[in-house]
Structure formats: C-alpha cells, structure tokens
Amino acid sequence: MASRARLEDRECPLSTTVQHVGEWWTLLILHDAFDGYTRFDQFQQSLDISTSMLTARLKTLVADGLLERRPYQTSPVRHEYLLTERGRSLRPVIVALAAWGNQHLAPEERSMILVDAETGEEAEPVVVDAHTGRSLADSDAYVFAAGPAGSTGMRARYAELERQRRTRSAEVPAS
C-alpha cells in the first residue's frame, strides 16, 4: 500500500511503531500472547481467523522480532510462538489501547479488565512521566518537541509551535 510505504519514511516515532506493529490484528495476537497463549491452535481458536491468515500474521510477527518461533516437540515437529523482549515491550501500548476502550464504559459494563494478579483489584491505567510521576495526558504540561535527531523540517515545526505557545501565554493575563 502506498500509505504504508509513505509511513515508513516518516521520522515520527508514532510512525515507527505503526510500521512495526503493522496491522491492528497484530495487537490482538500480541494480547493473546500476553495472556500466555503460545500455540497456533490457541491463537486460532481465540481469534477465529483462517489458517492462512494466521500463518501470515505470525510469520510477520516473527520477522519483526516480536515473537520467536521455537519447536516444542519432535515427530511430528510442532512449534510454539513466544514473546521476545521487543514484543513484551509493547505491553504498555496494549494496556493503553484497552484502557481507552474501557474508559468510555461504566465499570459494570466492562468485559475485559486489567487486575492486580494477587488481589484481583481492577487497575486504572494512566500514562505518566517516570521521573516526576505527573500525567502525560495534560497537553499543557507536556508537549511534543523535536529530538536531537530531528530533521530541519521537524525542528522548524516545533520551533514554530513553541513560538505560538509563547505568544498565546503572553496574551493570557496572569491569574
């Protein structure tokens, strides 16, 4: 697809993730993997997709380094699919996506939740800065900016946005 090829050229880390995670189906397979599923028939039963589609998706996930394919028995040889370190590092993304789905439902309307494994207490996922513990949902407190490797275009974009922000805050009288 043209749009996918275009995505790969972008320097935004959001595009990088999109490029690696690929199809939305990927996330559903990874969710199953986080639940401990490792075998083809487990994924297939859970996702209810065709053998050829699941084979293709698993192949992509292995090629992308998110899953590792490993034999678990001989004669006949059977393989299982295990999360790699890189695959496991997608867990916060999956948690954030699921949290958004649940956020718009009352607690009693939720079909799948994240719980403390010991107490069974429902978790309330929030994205915060590891250093300060402050919420990153606040678009006034935290903003996107050009990083050290940002191109001229990226730097120009964020320099201009920064200028506009300063102009706006200068217009607002101090409370």
Place this chain on the structure above:
Amino acid sequence: MASRARLEDRECPLSTTVQHVGEWWTLLILHDAFDGYTRFDQFQQSLDISTSMLTARLKTLVADGLLERRPYQTSPVRHEYLLTERGRSLRPVIVALAAWGNQHLAPEERSMILVDAETGEEAEPVVVDAHTGRSLADSDAYVFAAGPAGSTGMRARYAELERQRRTRSAEVPAS
C-alpha cells in the same frame, strides 16, 4: 473489510479502541491535532496526503466524535477541526505508541520527543496503575481478566488462565 467487521463484534476493549480509532492514519492526524493544528491545509502539509484522502479521514474522525468541525470564518465559509473531549482522551494512547518507537532508540537518535513544556526536560512515558503507581508493564503483577460484563466465553477463558497460573506458581518452590 471482513476482518474489520469481525473486529466490531469482539467484546475486548482493545477491539473497541481499534474500531473507533480505525485506520493508523487516524493517529497521525490526531497527533497533529494534539500539536495544535486545526486547519485542513495544516494537516495536509504535515501529512502530505491527497485532498480526497484527507477529506475522507477527517469526515470519519468527526463522525466518530473524535474531532469537531466548526466554521472559523464566513464569506467564504472555512472550517477548522478541533479535538473533542473523546479525541483528547486518546492522548495517552498516542504517547504510549510514540514512547515505544523511541524506546528502541538511544536518546540522541530520537527525532521527536515529549518534553515538560516549562523545563524542556524529556519525559519518560510509563503506564502505571493510578491507585498504586505500580508499572502495568509487569505481566506477573497485573493480568487481564474477565470484567463484570464478560460473556461466558470471556469468563471461561480467564478462569482457565487463572487456573494455569495457580498451577504454575504452586510448582515453583518459594524462594
């Protein structure tokens, strides 16, 4: 697409998010919106996509309640696109996706980062439980489970996984 229709039937909140967020392009438009872009030409210049494609995507975002279309001038009438409350609530998802992209790069290799608006200090996004502050990346401490509205199938899935987890932890001698 058949797979998209199938997704909508799923009770998993991850599928709900997928259904609403739709195409990956959606996230890139929302990122622009979080950066403060509101006008068609701003989105188009940033995303470098065709007028017809951008028109279709914006229409979908408005129909989904993620953006609001509002006139900002008359003669000729021009519209701008503003994030709704629901759209703004996707910010943690976007932050988590971008963080994953950056996580696999050294700090000096990052093109776009999230910073404290006042200090310019780079944020380190992590997903934690709002109640305890503990990281939700740890798949031993926090697990998915059937919620109050879970179907029989969802309950059976997680009851079985819970049983397996208890069996495994009983097998591991206490350290």
